[in-house]
Amino acid sequence: MTGPKRPAKGQKAPAGKKRPAGGRKGVAQGKRKRVAQKTKGVRKSALLFAGREKLAPIVPPQAIPGQALMLVVAIMSFLACLTVGFVAIINDAANDWTNDLVREVTVQIRPADGVNMLQEIDRTLALVREFPGVGDARALSDEETEGLLQPWLGAGLDLEELPVPRLVLVEINDPELLNLAEMKAQIEQDIRAASVDDHRVWNQQLSGMANTAVLVGFGILVLVLFSMVLSVVFATQAAMSGNKDVVEVLHFVGAEVSFIASEFQRHFLWLGLKGGIIGGAIAAICFVIIGFFSENDVTSISGNQMQALFGAAQVGAVGYVGVVAVVALVAVLTALTSRLAVHRHLASMD
């Protein structure tokens, strides 16, 4: 029986048969490329052996439902980044409120029979200035008090005729030096009808609200990421079904499960990264726009209120670091989810 002889490993091809011209580039290469492009069914990678083109991916990129999944990932990343940004704004604002409040204490002197209000105010000012850590103390002027009451009592008030409490603002330079409890006890003991408000209740309410908002934000973030993971699972399953032949062939030629998973994971990592970057970039642009408008919108009532509550409503460096982290997390989650889905699919094959 005669038949073709299989050359031993490493042995040269039979004489007369030319090996692909790996080393000959230039003219031959250009010509080969043109011919290959013109020939139906012959891939451009005819230059494969010249080391100029990579091997085709084992899982064809067009077989993955890429556009739709990338859009989903981009939307999810955008929502996740928005959540992170708003959580950062609330957190920063809450920190600002807390810092401002512990640096100010208000003493309220209520009108009472036999109490000379102006005298009590002077005594209060003298008393609080004796405490270490107190920077400055001043009583609200008549005009300021009238201004505070104007929304409720109208213009043209005569404070002498009305039993209106008066306020003394005490600025604290060094909260660590000041013994607030002692100051409170001393004022309430020495000054009749005086009470000290260190804004602790307000502070606690704000802090509680901010913490709740941050928790809600993280909850939304987890839900958004979970939805994205589910989308990737469905997309991976669709990709596995669409590439059933590829997976089976890889399986039969002895590919490790990890190899097959890597082939799919590579596509999904790239998709996740692209979707994440698109979503993150749009969110970052939104932050810049919101910051710009909130900084400049001081004329409208709502703008003023927003400024009073949140300052300039600008996302700080932490927010942008969060956006980058979300993009990275989205890419990694996408890749890992697809890997696990492929593992599960292949486990069912054996």
Place this chain on the structure above:
Amino acid sequence: MIRFENVGLRYGMGPEVLRDLTFSIEPQSFQFLTGPSGAGKTSLLRLLFLSMRPTRGLISVFGKDTTKIAKAELPSMRRRIGVVFQDFRLLDHLTTYENVALPHRVSGKSEAEYRPDVIDLLKWVGLGDRMHVLPPVLSGGEKQRAAIARALITQPEVLLADEPTGNVDPPLARRLLRLFIELNRLGTSVVIATHDFHLLEQVEARHLILNDGRLAVHD
């Protein structure tokens, strides 16, 4: 090399499609697996290729009981067995070269390591000038040879071919048969599943005849 002892196979709760199979595939042996359509040839090949587990009996492949082979071990075992599918199973988006190189690629070898072997093998099966062509452009015979080359590239210890001449004309069938015989001479055990009687008559070889799920061996 591969040993079956009282092997039975059924799909789900259906009747047994393979019954009491007892035979062995010896090293460097050549055999035809034949029988009428629906006799269970493809099922037997799937058992040989570790793609399925029997419902009863013992299958030993390369000295290992298949029931005791861990899942992680299966890929390395499969690399020692080459398979030629009836429908070729070439990946249409890869060139002939890339299809044939696939077993090396999945085992993690660099292209520089396997490139000469793949080119030599493609020339050996007569596809030296078709290596950059995508499978949809290849003729049936060329696809068949590409599938055979892919099965041979890792120099497997056993080659299983399911109807390898089913889609080719008689001259090409004879050429492919010569290729299998040459491969067998080089040390590979060959099992060819076919019901092509012309092919069977051309070679003096062991016949494994499946009928109604039972196997008769004619040495």
